[in-house]
Amino acid sequence: MDKTEAMPHFMTNVVEPARLRALMRLEQDFQTNKNALATQWTIAFQRICKQLGGEQIRKDKASIGHITFSLLRTELAVGRAIYLVEATDSSWFFDRNPCQTEYDASWALAYLEQLKAEINGGSKAYMGAITLPDVEQLILREAVHFHQYVIQLARYALPMAIQSQEFVELSIEDIVEIRVGEYMDVSEVVYKIDRRTRDAQSVRDWIAEGSKQEYAYEVFDRLDLSKGEYSELDFRYSRFEQSDLSASRCNGCVLIGTRWNHSRLADADFSHSMLSGADFCQSELTGADFRGIQASQGLLEPDSWEMPGFWEITFAEANVEGASFVGAQLAGAKFSRANLVDVNFAGADLADVSFTDANLRGAVFVGASIVAVDFTGADVEGATFSARDRGNVNLDEQQQATVIWMEAESEGAYLDELFYSVPR
Known part of the structure; x- marks a missing residue:
């Protein structure tokens, strides 16, 4: 069986069932522990806001209009579950001087690593037709499903997290969007402030x-x-x-x-x-x-x-x-x-x-x-x-x-x- 024949069979019989099992485990974890996860998110958000506040002072930064959490596939490729966090003014992408820090989403993306181990084990049955680089490319594509839980937790946690003193002390615009997405790609609003x-x-x-x-x-x-x-x-x-x-x-x-x-x-x-x-x-x-x-x-x-x-x-x-x-x-x-x-x-x-x-x-x-x-x-x-x-x-x-x-x-x-x- 060559790669052309092996890959569809591998996707149907190994990747898709393994993906479902991994996502079901993550779903159970999220539903059972979402309050504890939200507390951890809030602690991380407080740290992020404190770092952004320091950056804002050092850079004489204008009021913040967007805080964006971006999945970094380059980090994911080397086994790090890191999101880039950027605070920008109302011009968003056109802000040439963003404040930056990081967020570690290992709680969700650890299940992606489990998926990688499972499908890599399953690839052995294909006698070299499915290689480790193939598996690594698949995992980068599969990340989108696990990334959705980072979005979901942000939605769940932010109504409480934005009440933290560290966020209150930031200088912000009347309209602020907190977004989660992929770096230089699509993101979605998970919380919006409108003080008008x-x-x-x-x-x-x-x-x-x-x-x-x-x-x-x-x-x-x-x-x-x-x-x-x-x-x-x-x-x-x-x-x-x-x-x-x-x-x-x-x-x-x-x-x-x-x-x-x-x-x-x-x-x-x-x-x-x-x-x-x-x-x-x-x-x-x-x-x-x-x-x-x-x-x-x-x-x-x-x-x-x-x-x-x-x-x-x-x-x-x-x-x-x-x-x-x-x-x-x-x-x-x-x-x-x-x-x-x-x-x-x-x-x-x-x-x-x-x-x-x-x-x-x-x-x-x-x-x-x-x-x-x-x-x-x-x-x-x-x-x-x-x-x-x-x-x-x-x-x-x-x-x-x-x-x-x-x-x-x-x-x-x-x-x-x-x-x-x-x-x-």
Whole structure:
């Protein structure tokens, strides 16, 4: 078998299965240890900001408009998981005097080294048709998949990391983008700061234009956008903190990784939106509509890999009284200390959801998947569960004595009526 014949066979039978195994291990590591990884990222970010601040003073550097983390394939080729970190002014690539330092991403790219070892071992069966230089070239191409976890961790960690004193002390522009990408190649925004005073009406007019591209990674903090029509738009990883979107229509939107902390969202319609990784901590959500949302933690498909899995949606300490999560996909969600009085979770996927210390009086769990749900400390008085789940739900004796168990016949009629009335 010559190289022309061997390489497609090698890719299909050795590289692709090994890649999947390595990425699944990295995914498990990320999901299990993301808070510890975020802490490590923050420590590294503080060091980077301190170094950049010193550079800024020495070079009499103008205010920073961009901080870019760039994967260096030249370093990767010699076994170093190093990203170049550059702080530039608002001119970005045209800044001739950037401040520079490094970031070590060994936590993610160590799995790429494992992949290299595995496929190099697998190449031996091809009797010299697949050489070590071939493997090394393949690994440089495969790096893009593992690099995506560096992007994902930056997204997860930066909302806390930018609050560090080392970052606050930097001289920055009113608009700052923190980006992750490849050196002198494509990069993407992982966090954006916009300190401009923005007029709510001009923002409404901009959104009304209905662009399919422009609203991702944006900053919509402290704005009155109430009673607005924002359906079927892409706001992924944007921020709406301390804003008012009460009675607004956001159904069918891409809202992955959005942040809504301390926002007013009463009677807002988020139905059938993608909301994995969204943060609604301490928000006002009474009567909000979350029917049919896709907000599960983890990979899109548990046995395949297309991109890093999402982190969990959270409603910690939010007021969600009277909201509807009928048919919602909420695996891994956090509702700790939330007010969930009379919330309807009928037919929802609640696997691994945390309701610790939440107020669930009158909530409905009929037909919901409640595998490994944590009700520790929750008030469930008057909450309704399917009778078939009596032996499966994790309630203590006191909690069990206060709930209502709906029998199968009544459950079927209830769910038929409920889902029949849900618009499709």
